[in-house]
Amino acid sequence: MKVVLLSHTPEPERLVAAAARVCYAEALPEEVLAGMTPEEIRSFLARLLAMDHLSPFEHASFTFAVSGVSRALTHELVRHRIASYSQRSQRYVKEEGFSFVTPPSIAAHPEASRIFAATMDVLRRTYAELLRLGIPREDARFVLPNACVTQIIVTMNARSLRNFFALRCCGRAQWEIRELAWRMLELVRRVAPGLFIDAGPPCEATGRCNQGKLSCGRVERKKREGEKCAD
Numbered sequence: 001m002k003v004v005l006l007s008h009t010p011e012p013e014r015l016v017a018a019a020a021r022v023c024y025a026e027a028l029p030e031e032v033l034a035g036m037t038p039e040e041i042r043s044f045l046a047r048l049l050a051m052d053h054l055s056p057f058e059h060a061s062f063t064f065a066v067s068g069v070s071r072a073l074t075h076e077l078v079r080h081r082i083a084s085y086s087q088r089s090q091r092y093v094k095e096e097g098f099s100f101v102t103p104p105s106i107a108a109h110p111e112a113s114r115i116f117a118a119t120m121d122v123l124r125r126t127y128a129e130l131l132r133l134g135i136p137r138e139d140a141r142f143v144l145p146n147a148c149v150t151q152i153i154v155t156m157n158a159r160s161l162r163n164f165f166a167l168r169c170c171g172r173a174q175w176e177i178r179e180l181a182w183r184m185l186e187l188v189r190r191v192a193p194g195l196f197i198d199a200g201p202p203c204e205a206t207g208r209c210n211q212g213k214l215s216c217g218r219v220e221r222k223k224r225e226g227e228k229c230a231d
């Protein structure tokens with residue numbers, strides 16, 4: 001898996017803080033934006049987070065390039081609706097000799113790994129044979145597996161990203177998208193720490209789990225040990 005932060009809104013923290021301040025200021029928006037000091041920015045962001053007033057966060061956006069991931073992952077990723085996606089098309093790009101992602105549980109089991117790899121090889125040959133017979137790529141792709149490697153461009157605003165991190169950094173998230181979420185969180189924290197200082201699974205941000213009976217039990221274990229929950 002490779003994750004690159006391609007671009008982001010210039011000075012995202014300043015923009016978010018200024019957007020919040022404009023609601024209460026008499027000055028023009030561009031004057032508010034230019035006139036805020038680093039201390040005022042930090043103060044506004046802290047207040048917004050404390051009040052859970054996150055609509056100003058929607059003004060800052062971040063674009064990622066994600067490659068070396070499975071179609072299974074991207075099927076989960078695109079369920080996050082407040083976002084923009086551009087993915088490699090299996091209608092137009094030939095997938096002969098496609099690469100694939102092997103789940104860790106399979107990779108750790110020699111016999112399962114052998115069966116899995118053999119199945120991928122059969123699907124490669126089947127796909128190539130369908131193309132040879134004149135079947136269009138858009139129809140031949142029906143035999144391609146969820147494991148097939150793909151690449152995708154993702155753009156989300158800061159508010160949507162915070163929601164994405166809360167859901168997908170959680171220990172109960174599927175392993176591949178959880179790895180993606182943590183990598184994305186690391187990247188945005190480098191350029192906008194004030195927007196994502198408390199982002200991540202709720203157990204880290206609040207010390208509480210919202211998964212109910214499906215909880216992994218981490219919060220309770222940490223409470224028994226007298227420690228703060230951490231991944």
